[in-house]
Amino acid sequence: MKQQTKDKNKKLKPAKKITRPVLAYLDNAAATSLDKRVLKAMTPYFSDIPANPSSLHAPGQAANAALKRARKSIAEHLNGHEDEVIFCSGGTESDNLAVLGTISAAAKFIKTNHGADAVPHVITTAIEHHAVLEPLLHLQKTGVIELSLIHSDKEGLIAADDVISAVKKTTVLISVMYANNEIGTLQPIADIGRGILKYRKQNNSAYPYFHSDACQAAGYLDLNVEKLHVDLLTLNGGKIYGPKGTGLLFVRRGTKIGAQILGGGQEKGLRSGTENVPGIVGLAKALEIAQQERIKESTRLTVLRDRLIKGLLKIPKSRLNGHPIIRLPNNVNISFMDIEGEAAMLYLDAKGIACSTGSACASTSLDPSHVILALGMSYEAAHGSLRFSLGRQTTREQVDRVIKYLPGIVERLRLISPVSLDMSHFTNNQ
Amino acid sequence: MNQSQKPLDITARQSGQSGFYSDVVKEHFFHPQNFMENEEGYEADGMGMVGSPACGDVMRVWIKVDPQTSRITDCKWKTFGCASAIASTSMMSVMLTENGGMTLDQARNIKPQDIMERLGGLPVRKIHCSVLGDKALRMAINDYYRRQGEIDKIEIEQGRVIDKVLKITDHDIEEAVLEGADTLEKVQNKTKVGTGDPSCIPEVEQLIRFYKEKYFG
Structure with missing residues (x-):
């Protein structure tokens, strides 16, 4: 009987805590956290x-x-x-x-x-x-x-x-x-x-x-x-x-x-x-x-979005995917030439920054993002795309953290990469 | 239960580890060993390359060889690709050069499975598409013999190359079919065949039918 209780307790043990703190969760388009008011x-x-x-x-x-x-x-x-x-x-x-x-x-x-x-x-x-x-x-x-x-x-x-x-x-x-x-x-x-x-x-x-x-x-x-x-x-x-x-x-x-x-x-x-x-x-x-706060939140996030876009486009051989203005206030999607998105995403993860990529390596399919390809971007550019989706918890400090760490990560991955394509390879010329 | 007594399952994530990749993969991904930082002034004895950026993986391997012992004394590499692609090339360079270096014959026999075993396993869908370093290595070895004028020692890739971009051979397709991939889609999921060179797809489909009949009737 005692043994049973013990086993039961073992089963119910909560999942292992994430050892590395998430300092900037920028994947809100994938999933948002549950609002405390909603939980209540x-x-x-x-x-x-x-x-x-x-x-x-x-x-x-x-x-x-x-x-x-x-x-x-x-x-x-x-x-x-x-x-x-x-x-x-x-x-x-x-x-x-x-x-x-x-x-x-x-x-x-x-x-x-x-x-x-x-x-x-x-x-x-x-x-x-x-x-x-x-x-x-x-x-x-x-x-x-x-x-x-x-x-x-x-x-x-x-x-x-x-x-x-x-x-x-x-x-x-x-x-x-x-x-x-x-x-x-x-x-x-x-x-x-x-x-x-x-x-x-x-x-x-x-x-x-x-x-x-x-x-x-x-x-x-x-x-x-x-x-x-x-x-x-x-x-x-x-x-x-x-x-x-x-x-x-x-x-x-x-x-x-x-x-x-x-x-x-x-x-x-x-x-x-x-x-x-x-x-x-x-x-x-x-x-x-969401509907009550949407206008206030849109105004706040648009500023952070544009700050992030501006900061990241300073990285050489980078390009914004999507429209610069007619876009969601929380979405930033940028392709970086000569590197692969999953690798960059994991290096960011190690710095406590969570984002996502349109690279095939991060999906279950062989092809990179059909959306980025449909824009006329090349396979190379689609493989090197990162999406940051901001949210209610996003602060300026978090955005600045990405701007601080991503240039070095891209530089390092480019050092490891045997590929060095010029800007013309962003678009699909086939 | 004693972990070491369990047969090593190289296709599954190591038990007891959190996350998608094993700790060894992460170690080599975050701290890659022997990658080519500066090509200028590096005098390689042989070089090989495989893949294309459009497919999502490119690997380039340089080797230095002691002509007396035929052992690899140095190996440098560059990889465009995901974490497992970077980690597997890094691990391969370590395996080639540790303990005084492998002989070229030993090096030629390195298989993706050997690299994966040392990495503590890879997630299933990463296995065939991201471990291409051994192919680049065999090209580098052939390149070495070519430069040495030892033409007779050049070994044409075992099997016939079907996908010229990814250097995927009929053996790779045979292996994929043996592992249960019975459609083009499934074989592609394992090998990426045809993504760089779509012209080979009809031949791949033919080979899948052939091997299916050969092994499964």
Whole structure:
């Protein structure tokens, strides 16, 4: 008996503490820490209220009430309705539901109106997140859809006109991210939305629908769906100081969409599975704080962002990826010639600075970042890219720490590197 | 349990260590040994290079050889690549020059597995793509014999080079298939074949089919 208790204790031992202190966490686009205020809002729902919100007894109804409050708060921030908020497990699931759900619901419509051989046409961008691109590429490969990829300019901007002029009679969905997760470029969502509305009106058609992934934008930009003219909007709790594993899809009333997860019929039948009540409460609180503080935080971080960009571009043979101004206030993405990103990232890590890289070596794929390649940058430049994503905890001292240490790290890695290319190799000339 | 009694699993992270890379890898990555700081005035007896910056890895190796004993007396290198690429070239240079230096015959037989073992293992997906130093070394040895006029001692890379940029041979592909890579994608994940020289991909696909039939029927 005693032995058992001992084993149990051993199992529950907390994870080993990080021995090296993180002095500058600059990877907030990958994950944000949980805001203490969010944790406080969530805490009662972990243990005090045990019940399933679908249960009719009092504890169940207490959980249900919390769910309703969260839904109401989120709907207000989006300027939408409560029944338009579908909770799910995060950005990837939300993107998948938006893409796969609308396409599956539209397939019959396309066949009825455009002939048995017709397939739905979808428009997205070459710099989209994998959570949108991969399901679409899969459907294209299997012949379920016809896909058009819109290319950005060399600074990562998508032209609204390019998107609208790609629309055809069979187009059912257009998906363009609000702000890019790698290079931070902001897309003209409202302009695209207006163009789509105009097309639908002129052609007296319900299609195409407009989806936007706003995971990275939520902390800094206006999420008013009436101003953005989106039919579907994706949000992720784990990127806005809320709990990881939480997210939502805004689905405008009247939008035809098929469920991808079937079961007990929760979330209007669009996302079965018992609701994650503490997670949803946390997501609502996180969104509330993010939207309340977004203007103040944007102003503060823009100064730090530009300071970091200016400081790092002093390093020889470096180049900013993405647009210098039309970008997220927290995003800095720079390529350094002749070095490989993972090596630089790990040298920074040793100095207590956490960032990320678009190098293939840091990913599970063979190719470096598809976003940086889509800007017309060379493979060499993509391998040598670093992304710093600032956040609420970021200070000027932390930014200056990067400016202090990175030049020496780049210099050292260049000393070890047998490669010495000139600036013309930044861009892909093939 | 006594750790040393466990068979060494070179493909997995060493148990008991936190982080992606082993402590030995980190040591060689943060404090690389024998890298070429200044090429000027360095009189190498042989030099070899493999990879391309577009693929994400380039390794260049210089050796000095004692002609009396055929032992490597000095080895210098430069690497463009990730932590495991830098650490594996650094470790190789140590292995070549320790204990009075390896003979050229011994050096020729160094395999990526030997380097990885000394590094305390590498994360699985780093194994084939980042340990290319042995290929650069064999080129340097051939270069040495060429400079010496000992043409008969030049050994053409065992197997046939399929990817001319990454110097990946049919043996490398055979090995990848034996380890369970049964599609082009999986073989690429192990070897990066075709990323520098896409023209070889049809041949790679043919080889995968051939080796699959040979070993798995």
